[in-house]
Amino acid sequence: MSKISIFHLVFFLGVLVGCGGKVNPGDVSKEKPKLFPDYVDVTIPSTIAPLNFKAQGDYSAIDAVFEGKAGKSIRVQDSKEICIPASDWSELLEATKGDSLKVTVSVKQHDRWKQYASFRIHVSETPIDYGLVYRLIAPGYEVYSKMGIYQRNLSTFDQSPVVENTLIPGSCVNCHSFKLTDPKNMNFHVRGKKGGTILITDGKMNALMTKTDKTMSNFVYPFWHPSGNYLAYSVNNTHQVFHEEKGKRVEVGDVASDVVVYDVKKNEALGTKLLMQDSIFETFPSFSPDGKSLYFCRAAHKKMPDKYNEVRYNLCRIAFNPENGSFGDKIDTLFNATAINKSVTFPRPSPDGKYIMFTLVDYGNFSIWHKEADLYLLDLKTGQTRCIDEVNSDNTESYHSWSSNSRWFVFSSRRIDGLYTRPFIAYLDENGKARKPFLLPQANTDYYDQLLYSFNIPEFVSGKVEVDPNQVDQLLDSGIKKVTFKQ
Amino acid sequence: MNLKKYISSFVSTAFFAMLVVFWEFFYPNHLIQKEQMQLFMTDWDYFIQHLSVPGGFATYLGEFFTQFFLFTMAGAWIVSIVLFSIYFGVKCLLRRLFGSRFSLLAFVPAIAYLFLLCNDFYYLSGAIAVSLSVWAVVGYLKIKSPASRAVVGFVGIPFLYWFLGGAYVLFGISVIASELVIRFSKESGLNPMKSLVLYIAACMIWGVAIPLFAHRFLLLDTLLQSFASSAYYKFTLAFPIYLKLIFASVPAIILLHFVFLKLSEKIRLIMQLGFGLMLIGTLFLGFKKVPVFAEEKEMMYSNLVNKQDWTEIIKQAERELPKGQQEKLALTLALGRTGQLSSRLFAFSPTQSDFFIPYKVHGMAPLIANEPYFYLGFVNFSQMLAMESIDSSPDAVMPVRAVKRYAETCIITGQYDVAVRFLTLLKRTLFYRNWATKASEYLYNDEKVKAHPLWGKLRASQPKDEFYYQSDQMDAMLFLLLRSNSQNRMAYEYLMSSYLLQKDLDKFLEFLPLVKSMNYPELPLVFQEALAYTRTLLTDWPDALKAYPISDNVSKRIELYANAFNSGGNKNAAAMKQSFGSTYWYYVHFSEPNGKN
Numbered sequence A: 001m002s003k004i005s006i007f008h009l010v011f012f013l014g015v016l017v018g019c020g021g022k023v024n025p026g027d028v029s030k031e032k033p034k035l036f037p038d039y040v041d042v043t044i045p046s047t048i049a050p051l052n053f054k055a056q057g058d059y060s061a062i063d064a065v066f067e068g069k070a071g072k073s074i075r076v077q078d079s080k081e082i083c084i085p086a087s088d089w090s091e092l093l094e095a096t097k098g099d100s101l102k103v104t105v106s107v108k109q110h111d112r113w114k115q116y117a118s119f120r121i122h123v124s125e126t127p128i129d130y131g132l133v134y135r136l137i138a139p140g141y142e143v144y145s146k147m148g149i150y151q152r153n154l155s156t157f158d159q160s161p162v163v164e165n166t167l168i169p170g171s172c173v174n175c176h177s178f179k180l181t182d183p184k185n186m187n188f189h190v191r192g193k194k195g196g197t198i199l200i201t202d203g204k205m206n207a208l209m210t211k212t213d214k215t216m217s218n219f220v221y222p223f224w225h226p227s228g229n230y231l232a233y234s235v236n237n238t239h240q241v242f243h244e245e246k247g248k249r250v251e252v253g254d255v256a257s258d259v260v261v262y263d264v265k266k267n268e269a270l271g272t273k274l275l276m277q278d279s280i281f282e283t284f285p286s287f288s289p290d291g292k293s294l295y296f297c298r299a300a301h302k303k304m305p306d307k308y309n310e311v312r313y314n315l316c317r318i319a320f321n322p323e324n325g326s327f328g329d330k331i332d333t334l335f336n337a338t339a340i341n342k343s344v345t346f347p348r349p350s351p352d353g354k355y356i357m358f359t360l361v362d363y364g365n366f367s368i369w370h371k372e373a374d375l376y377l378l379d380l381k382t383g384q385t386r387c388i389d390e391v392n393s394d395n396t397e398s399y400h401s402w403s404s405n406s407r408w409f410v411f412s413s414r415r416i417d418g419l420y421t422r423p424f425i426a427y428l429d430e431n432g433k434a435r436k437p438f439l440l441p442q443a444n445t446d447y448y449d450q451l452l453y454s455f456n457i458p459e460f461v462s463g464k465v466e467v468d469p470n471q472v473d474q475l476l477d478s479g480i481k482k483v484t485f486k487q
Numbered sequence B: 001m002n003l004k005k006y007i008s009s010f011v012s013t014a015f016f017a018m019l020v021v022f023w024e025f026f027y028p029n030h031l032i033q034k035e036q037m038q039l040f041m042t043d044w045d046y047f048i049q050h051l052s053v054p055g056g057f058a059t060y061l062g063e064f065f066t067q068f069f070l071f072t073m074a075g076a077w078i079v080s081i082v083l084f085s086i087y088f089g090v091k092c093l094l095r096r097l098f099g100s101r102f103s104l105l106a107f108v109p110a111i112a113y114l115f116l117l118c119n120d121f122y123y124l125s126g127a128i129a130v131s132l133s134v135w136a137v138v139g140y141l142k143i144k145s146p147a148s149r150a151v152v153g154f155v156g157i158p159f160l161y162w163f164l165g166g167a168y169v170l171f172g173i174s175v176i177a178s179e180l181v182i183r184f185s186k187e188s189g190l191n192p193m194k195s196l197v198l199y200i201a202a203c204m205i206w207g208v209a210i211p212l213f214a215h216r217f218l219l220l221d222t223l224l225q226s227f228a229s230s231a232y233y234k235f236t237l238a239f240p241i242y243l244k245l246i247f248a249s250v251p252a253i254i255l256l257h258f259v260f261l262k263l264s265e266k267i268r269l270i271m272q273l274g275f276g277l278m279l280i281g282t283l284f285l286g287f288k289k290v291p292v293f294a295e296e297k298e299m300m301y302s303n304l305v306n307k308q309d310w311t312e313i314i315k316q317a318e319r320e321l322p323k324g325q326q327e328k329l330a331l332t333l334a335l336g337r338t339g340q341l342s343s344r345l346f347a348f349s350p351t352q353s354d355f356f357i358p359y360k361v362h363g364m365a366p367l368i369a370n371e372p373y374f375y376l377g378f379v380n381f382s383q384m385l386a387m388e389s390i391d392s393s394p395d396a397v398m399p400v401r402a403v404k405r406y407a408e409t410c411i412i413t414g415q416y417d418v419a420v421r422f423l424t425l426l427k428r429t430l431f432y433r434n435w436a437t438k439a440s441e442y443l444y445n446d447e448k449v450k451a452h453p454l455w456g457k458l459r460a461s462q463p464k465d466e467f468y469y470q471s472d473q474m475d476a477m478l479f480l481l482l483r484s485n486s487q488n489r490m491a492y493e494y495l496m497s498s499y500l501l502q503k504d505l506d507k508f509l510e511f512l513p514l515v516k517s518m519n520y521p522e523l524p525l526v527f528q529e530a531l532a533y534t535r536t537l538l539t540d541w542p543d544a545l546k547a548y549p550i551s552d553n554v555s556k557r558i559e560l561y562a563n564a565f566n567s568g569g570n571k572n573a574a575a576m577k578q579s580f581g582s583t584y585w586y587y588v589h590f591s592e593p594n595g596k597n
Helices: A002-021 A088-097 A469-478 B004-025 B028-036 B044-051 B057-068 B071-100 B104-118 B123-140 B144-182 B192-218 B225-227 B241-260 B265-289 B293-306 B309-318 B326-335 B341-348 B371-374 B379-391 B400-412 B416-427 B433-440 B446-451 B455-461 B470-486 B487-499 B503-516 B524-537 B552-565 B574-581 B584-590
Strands: A044-046 A061-069 A073-078 A100-109 A112-115 A117-126 A131-137 A148-153 A159-164 A171-179 A180-192 A195-203 A202-210 A219-224 A229-242 A250-263 A269-271 A279-288 A292-299 A311-322 A326-335 A341-348 A354-360 A375-381 A385-386 A397-402 A408-413 A420-426 A454-461 A481-482 A484-486
Touching: A061 B574, A073 A088, A088 A100, A088 A269, A131 A397, A131 B503, A148 A171, A171 A219, A171 A454, A180 A219, A195 A469, A202 A469, A219 A279, A219 A375, A219 B341, A219 B552, A229 A279, A229 A292, A250 B044, A269 B265, A279 A311, A292 A326, A292 A341, A292 B341, A311 B416, A326 A375, A354 A397, A375 A397, A375 B104, A375 B144, A375 B574, A408 B470, A420 A454, A469 A481, A481 B433, A481 B552, A484 B524, B004 B028, B004 B071, B004 B104, B028 B057, B028 B293, B028 B309, B044 B057, B044 B455, B057 B123, B057 B144, B071 B104, B071 B144, B104 B241, B104 B265, B123 B144, B123 B241, B144 B192, B144 B225, B144 B241, B144 B446, B192 B225, B225 B552, B241 B487, B293 B326, B326 B341, B326 B371, B326 B487, B341 B487, B341 B524, B341 B584, B371 B379, B371 B400, B371 B487, B379 B400, B400 B416, B400 B433, B400 B455, B416 B433, B416 B470, B446 B455, B470 B487, B503 B524, B524 B552, B524 B584, B552 B574, B552 B584
Parallel strands: A044 A117, A202 A481, A250 A279, A269 A484, A311 A341
Antiparallel strands: A061 A073, A061 A100, A100 A112, A100 A117, A131 A148, A131 A454, A148 A159, A171 A180, A180 A195, A195 A202, A219 A229, A229 A250, A250 A269, A279 A292, A292 A311, A311 A326, A341 A354, A354 A375, A375 A385, A397 A408, A408 A420
8 A cells, every 4th residue: 555655656756847847958959840730920819819739749748938028928838738828828918919929849759858949929919809600510511410600709718609400400500690790790591491591680680581482592691781781692502512533522513593682671682683694603792891892703604513613703793882772783803713714702801991802713612622722812902813822721721701800810721631621810911911820729739630520601700699599499480581572 | 935926036037038039139230230320439528528418427328338239249138138127126116115016017117118229219328317217216215214315306306317317207206106105105104295295396396497497507408408318319309208108107107006006916916917918918019010120131231231241141132132222232232242243143133223322311321321332432422421421310429330431431532631530539439449540550651551452442443533423323433433443343243233234235245345354264144144145136146245255054044044935934924033033034024123023
């Protein structure tokens, strides 16, 4: 008994000595460390949750020193990962706003400490919104089991469900969107036997049946008008095909699609022939920040699914009059992607009206399954478009969303493993130059390794979203309003 | 030991034996599939994750024991022990309340659960929860002081609610029924009404309030699920009436037995005999009506495919022709894997639909659906169907068989980063850990994958042409597969079988020259029969076809066939089937690709 106790005591002391104390690096490398997530030289907002990380490769201990302004610093040492105390981190970032942290990482390998070259984490003074809202869904094919829309406070690791499909059994929840980043003005769809579109305006919830006699489907891809009086939606007749070719999996395309605008006050879908042409696929609408233009993607109709790889969308614009809900009589092409054999998806204007960010792929409109998908930025002042090389990777970059101040954007990327979509956040400076993006931090550095769900449609929100699931259920049961159509 | 005790022991033993025999010899494949439908992980995180929801502990126990269903005998014994423990618990409960009087009523909940477990939508965890709740009532009744019992009852309701889910209702109502019996029995000196009414009301309010509180403050689930939990039934939409009846049966048995004991000895004896006969009748009828033996057979084939026991599949088919879609798919796959598709296909009355299960969005994608695609070399389609099996699981629990297959397909296609995730999950299990560890050695090692006897071949077989899945265009897809790898004998046999089943001899002849690259020792029998038949249709036998020798035996047999056919056999399919049922000629004249004769 006493032998066991002494053994335990010795072991305990050994652990204390091995994992604590001052690190005297035996080797100093000129290389910066390879971390997961890769936080080397990233730019972050001062309110972001601790950037916990682990180093790649084998080691018995890891040590990190974070040095900020005014002599403030944090030192963390562990056998596996660097988990930074939240309050210390918050204080350090606050003190280092507008400057950068110097981070020095060392790892213990074969009883020798190896110190890597220090790197910087730039702490921007520009604030970021309260949180993110995203859908977590398995990157499957057609069927789904459990999924939900969740919100995450960016300053902490708190994630909570907004709505889960288990609350409305047999359903799918998708396409959440907000008026700018306002949590009190939200939209999402519930698909299934008991389906409908949930529209929350100034905190008041309504359920809509959006299929009309004149439109081919329920409302699909949404975008809020800045006034909150309208939402633009696409209506799509969608199909999927499954590739056998190595490196490809799924192709989702439209057999037909149109764009309409929903008038919130009149509960009416507004259409124009220019956006509802049989010979054209129109999709992914978005309003300009002044509310006077409607951007959308437009492609020549092709026989589907046979010619799915010949469908290419341009970025177009039509005038919109928010006073009376009328449309302009001509369509402008802002970016002619077909001319370079490419296709545009997800045009998202920055709230300050300077840019439109979009995804460019070889063909089609379902960019998440396109490895070549990259983010592009159209400068609306100069008309110049450029690939945002600062944030793109060799793998898919697809959905993206702007912060309310237009200086941060979140985008989904499959760069980690080629399948699971993860949210990355990047800073865009006043010259339109993006900084190295960072992966949404998590408390546990194994989080992304273990999570078998993709982050779908990450959207910034300026506050906590409050959705009463029971009310959703009740409205879909008995309070659903049928949308009418007007052309 | 008196006679009654002997009878009681005999009946109990017979019941247990019956349970073991049924699960081990009549319904084992259902148990094996239950194991395939879950992914039980042995680590602490997984346990804690389960404890965070009502009924989670029962679910954990159910999954823990279900992992042993991988071994048929273990599965049969585990289920039998759980069901027997329900019976024995009720028996002990009655004994504690009423003394040593044996009652056949004690069998009712166990027999009911026996038949529920024949249905895959009901979990073993539900049976465990019912058993533990019954034993909780037995424990409750061991407490002599009414005040202590009241405290235990009050603590027990939330405790059992959180750990066992819906079966807390069984506990709560059984406690109320037991108290009724105790307080109305002659021996009790307590005032029955006042304290009893208070206690019943408190128990009922407590039992309703706790799930409501959990629903409001702790859980994000439907109200029904907050009461019932997901430990019992796969679908969250409903809580079947059968489960409610089982929960209600235990307190009902307590009350019925109480009334029963008020009757005279003679009437009790007659009633026991009558009830005994009823139970036997129920068992007889239940075994006849409830287990779906056709489904059991389908599962047997599916499980044999999972074990890659191709010989046993063919043996089973030789004994009795497969009827179900999964059985037929397994058979054609077994024939393909053993190189017998081109020699024995028509011995098993094949149809065009035997080769693949059409992809459907509704319902769960069967675990077997991806298998032919996998072995043929359509690795992406196999991966797709494996993922669909995972994602279409109604309870969002990952089926380990599909997870394993998904990991394999990722290794074959070089998606190592994704494979890691799934192998990591498998490494957290008891029985798939070794496989996953060995499979991990192949990660990021293309040369090792290429050298793997199966994965290497499948990687080499992957199509180089771009095409997409169309269930009605399997011939075209097989052709493209074959074009990418002209050595893919199984794809070739599937393609040729398809043409022969469609009676498309032009296509058969068009692709016949490829037979030379397949390294057959001689022209396969089915091809010979098709050629011999073609020869009867032509006036001149082209030189090009003379390169494909037809054996003397086949030549003689077709002559015999022609004679029989022309001598009235054309109108006597049964007689022709007896002599020539396994030939292609019989198929051509008497069968349709859709299976109609």
